[in-house]
Every structure is written in C-alpha cells, then in structure tokens.
Amino acid sequence: MSSSSSPSSSRPPSLYIGLMSGTSLDGVDGVLADFDGQAVSATLAAAYVPFPDHLRADLMALQAAGPNEIEREAMAANALAVHYADCVAQLLLQSGKSAADLRMVGVHGQTIRHRPELGFTRQTNNPALLAELTGIDVVADFRSRDVAAGGQGAPLVPAFHRAIFGDASQSRVVVNIGGIANVSILPAGEEGAYGFDTGPGNALMDGWIQLHLQRSYDANGDWGASGQVHAGLLAQLRDEAFFRAAPPKSSGRDLFHLDWLQAALQRSGQTIPAPDVQATLTMLTASTIADAIVAHAPDAGQVYVCGGGAENALLMRLLRQQLQGRAEVQSTAVLGVAPQRVEALAFAWLARRFDLRLPGNLPAVTGARGLRVLGALYPA
Numbered sequence: 001m002s003s004s005s006s007p008s009s010s011r012p013p014s015l016y017i018g019l020m021s022g023t024s025l026d027g028v029d030g031v032l033a034d035f036d037g038q039a040v041s042a043t044l045a046a047a048y049v050p051f052p053d054h055l056r057a058d059l060m061a062l063q064a065a066g067p068n069e070i071e072r073e074a075m076a077a078n079a080l081a082v083h084y085a086d087c088v089a090q091l092l093l094q095s096g097k098s099a100a101d102l103r104m105v106g107v108h109g110q111t112i113r114h115r116p117e118l119g120f121t122r123q124t125n126n127p128a129l130l131a132e133l134t135g136i137d138v139v140a141d142f143r144s145r146d147v148a149a150g151g152q153g154a155p156l157v158p159a160f161h162r163a164i165f166g167d168a169s170q171s172r173v174v175v176n177i178g179g180i181a182n183v184s185i186l187p188a189g190e191e192g193a194y195g196f197d198t199g200p201g202n203a204l205m206d207g208w209i210q211l212h213l214q215r216s217y218d219a220n221g222d223w224g225a226s227g228q229v230h231a232g233l234l235a236q237l238r239d240e241a242f243f244r245a246a247p248p249k250s251s252g253r254d255l256f257h258l259d260w261l262q263a264a265l266q267r268s269g270q271t272i273p274a275p276d277v278q279a280t281l282t283m284l285t286a287s288t289i290a291d292a293i294v295a296h297a298p299d300a301g302q303v304y305v306c307g308g309g310a311e312n313a314l315l316m317r318l319l320r321q322q323l324q325g326r327a328e329v330q331s332t333a334v335l336g337v338a339p340q341r342v343e344a345l346a347f348a349w350l351a352r353r354f355d356l357r358l359p360g361n362l363p364a365v366t367g368a369r370g371l372r373v374l375g376a377l378y379p380a
C-alpha cells in the first residue's frame with residue numbers, strides 16, 4: 001500500500017470511507033481510502049472522533065437489559081450518526097475531497113448485543129440519518145447476513161487481513177486488540193485464512209481503571225506495570241469455558257464485563273490490591289492471545305498487532321514474553337498501516353466488497369453456511 005494523490009479522473013469513483021466504533025466505546029475511527037480493483041491502493045486521510053462521556057455512558061448502559069430500551073437505543077443511534085457524520089466531514093476536509101467524489105461510506109455501527117446463538121447481533125446505528133447528513137451512499141449492518149447464514153457474524157477482519165497483510169512466503173498472525181481481541185491466522189500463500197475472537201482485549205482493563213482511577217484507559221499500561229500479576233486470580237479468570245471452546249467463536253461485552261471479573265474476585269476469596277488486578281487483567285489478555293497463537297498457528301514466526309492495545313507497552317511486553325522463542329511480535333505499523341487505522345480500513349474494504357457484490361465473510365472463520373455479500377445500502 002502506498003500514499004498517493006487523487007485517483008485518475010478517467011476511472012469511476014473508487015473512494016470509500018470506513019468508520020469503526022468498536023467494543024471499547026471510546027469513539028469512532030475513520031479512514032478515506034482509494035481502491036484499485038479489489039485492493040486498497042492508498043489511504044488519503046484518517047480521523048478519530050471521541051465520544052462525549054454521556055454518549056459513552058448511554059452506549060455502555062445499552063450493553064445490558066434495562067428499561068425503555070427501544071427509545072434509548074434509537075436516541076443513541078441518532079447521536080452516533082451525528083458523530084459518524086462529523087468524522088466523515090473531517091476526512092473530506094483533510095483529503096480535499098467532496099461528497100460527490102465519494103463512492104460509499106461503510107459503517108460498522110455500535111455493537112450493543114451479540115447473540116449469534118440466538119440468531120442475532122445488533123450494531124446500533126442510524127444509517128439513513130448518516131446518508132442524509134453526508135449526502136453519500138451508506139453501507140451498514142455488515143454482520144447480520146452472516147448470522148442469518150448460521151455464522152457468528154464475527155470476526156469479519158480476517159478476510160481483510162488476508163487481503164492486505166497476507167504474504168506469499170511467510171506465515172503471519174494478525175492480532176486486533178480492541179475492547180475484545182481477535183486473531184487472524186494467515187498461512188503463506190493465498191488460501192486458508194482463519195481466525196476467531198480470543199476473549200478480552202482492553203475492555204476489562206478499561207473498566208477496572210475507570211472504576212478505581214476514573215480514567216478511561218491505562219495509558220501505556222503504566223498502572224498495571226505498578227502491580228504484580230496475581231497467580232490465583234489469573235487461574236480463576238482463565239478457567240472460563242470460552243477460552244477452551246473450539247472455533248468458530250466470537251465474543252463481546254455480553255460475556256466479558258465487570259461483573260464477570262467481580263465474580264472471579266469473589267471466588268478468589270482474597271482482597272487483591274487494585275493495581276495487581278490490573279496487572280492480572282493485562283496478563284489475561286496477553287496469555288489468552290498467546291495460547292490461541294500457540295494452539296492454532298505454532299509455526300507462524302511473525303505476529304503483527306493492531307487496535308488500541310498496540311499502544312499499551314505493558315501488554316505488548318507481556319505478549320512478547322509469552323511468545324518468546326516462537327514468534328516476533330510487532331505493530332502493523334511495520335507493514336505500513338498504523339494500528340489504529342486497520343479496523344476502519346477494513347470497513348472501507350467491506351463497503352468496496354459490497355459495491356462489487358463480492359462476499360465479505362470467510363465461512364471457515366464465522367461458521368456461516370457459505371460466502372455471503374455483507375451489508376445493506378442506504379442511498380444518498
């Protein structure tokens with residue numbers, strides 16, 4: 001991938017925006033990318049719009065059952081669309097493009113419930129409002145069709161990781177550490193990409209530091225680094241059926257939330273200092289990712305990390321420690337894509353797939369009955 005100027009005017013518009021707001025609930029990451037055929041040819045702009053505290057709190061409250069949910073969800077969806085539109089405006093400004101130059105916006109929405117075993121996953125959003133506010137065609141709801149075909153609807157990024165990070169001669173693993181973590185296993189060559197959610201990424205660490213220090217995340221992992229990993233608590237946390245389950249598997253805040261942690265703390269029967277709990281949660285994320293790699297990609301020598309977790313120095317150190325002698329662990333930045341841009345770029349890529357009516361899922365990853373075109377169109 002390279003950075004380049006505007007596309008040739010002799011070919012049809014090939015500019016897409018991807019917007020991702022993930023399980024961390026921190027805000028929306030956006031990119032504006034150009035495509036050549038099916039492949040990303042350049043990223044022209046990147047932007048991040050943080051959510052205000054009240055929207056974050058409203059979205060957090062929607063992760064579990066509560067009163068008047070329908071209205072609260074609808075209002076949160078409207079507020080989200082306004083922030084998405086703000087992100088689109090920033091991307092247009094940065095790149096010097098106008099809405100008319102754009103082909104589509106691919107927007108993930110905000111996961112507020114993920115229950116594929118019940119036949120649904122819900123990414124709340126108001127794509128009609130986003131189309132109205134931006135004047136650009138919007139593609140949304142990328143997960144439902146895969147779930148309708150019997151799949152998990154997640155993770156979706158392995159197909160994109162294969163397209164952008166796959167290598168002809170080297171086996172690679174890409175790890176996305178957002179609120180939840182997922183791995184993509186990319187054997188050398190074009191075939192056989194595989195992947196699944198490994199469990200918590202930053203979500204529990206974020207929740208714990210918020211509870212104790214009222215900070216939204218543990219910058220650099222400094223607070224965790226001031227504590228000691230508690231072996232007993234780590235064992236309690238790792239004794240979760242999800243970690244032992246065979247793929248296909250996906251997860252969310254439906255399972256990994258603060259009450260899940262509090263229950264394990266109670267079972268441990270001890271009062272553990274808060275920084276030690278943070279150190280233990282960081283080790284939980286690192287060790288469950290490493291276990292997944294060792295079990296499913298023992299020969300992959302190169303591990304590339306993306307998502308906000310790549311910024312957590314303690315987490316990266318623990319992951320390197322866990323994989324020492326097996327794999328080199330680096331950020332996707334060394335492959336030319338900043339770690340915080342990867343997921344947003346994935347949704348620009350999924351919008352392009354939709355536009356070309358090409359499948360976006362990998363049945364081997366999600367467990368769907370077959371390849372499916374993902375997304376629904378809201379014309380400008």
Ligand SMILES: Nc1ncnc2c1ncn2[C@@H]1O[C@H](COP(=O)(O)OP(=O)(O)OP(=O)(O)O)[C@@H](O)[C@H]1O
Pocket residue numbers: 020021022023024025026029176177178179180181201202203206216217218219220221306307308309311312313340343
């Ligand atoms: N400097 C930093 N130090 C430590 N952690 C960081 C730093 N910057 C970001 N993070 C972590 O990354 C998180 C955001 O990551 P990201 O944007 O990948 O999440 P997301 O889009 O919600 O992901 P997903 O959809 O994959 O769950 C923050 O909540 C925080 O925990």
Ligand SMILES: CC(=O)N[C@H]1[C@@H]2OC[C@@H](O2)[C@@H](O)[C@@H]1O[C@H](C)C(=O)O
Pocket residue numbers: 022023111114121153154155156157158176178179180181182197250251252343
């Ligand atoms: C249901 C849902 O929103 N899942 C997210 C979440 O965040 C990380 C992990 O869990 C992954 O399964 C997925 O996101 C990425 C973008 C994916 O679909 O690949």
